[in-house]
Amino acid sequence: MTLRIEKSFEGGKTIYLVSGGIASEQLEELKAEMAGEGAATVLDLEHVTLVDTEGVRFLSDCEGQGIELLHCPLYIREWIAREQARSRDSSERGSPQ
Numbered sequence: 001m002t003l004r005i006e007k008s009f010e011g012g013k014t015i016y017l018v019s020g021g022i023a024s025e026q027l028e029e030l031k032a033e034m035a036g037e038g039a040a041t042v043l044d045l046e047h048v049t050l051v052d053t054e055g056v057r058f059l060s061d062c063e064g065q066g067i068e069l070l071h072c073p074l075y076i077r078e079w080i081a082r083e084q085a086r087s088r089d090s091s092e093r094g095s096p097q
Helices: 024-034 053-064 074-094
Strands: 003-010 013-022 041-051 068-070
Touching (some): 013 053, 041 053, 053 068
């Protein structure tokens, strides 16, 4: 799986146009590219064709940090929602009642 990242700036935001696949083997490259960026960061996923579980977890974490996911394909959006629900369920089961 190949990953291509193009960085641009618009309206005070840093935009990363991501193309190709986001899988565990590409995550370090993407994380390194985004290091030090704050919540004014946008990941444009319009040209993402494939993700794996680690990629979805990364995208979910990005959203949790206030990073906007732009043009997120529906199947990825649904997968993120399932991962977030699973994470909430796990933390609720593990918390004292």
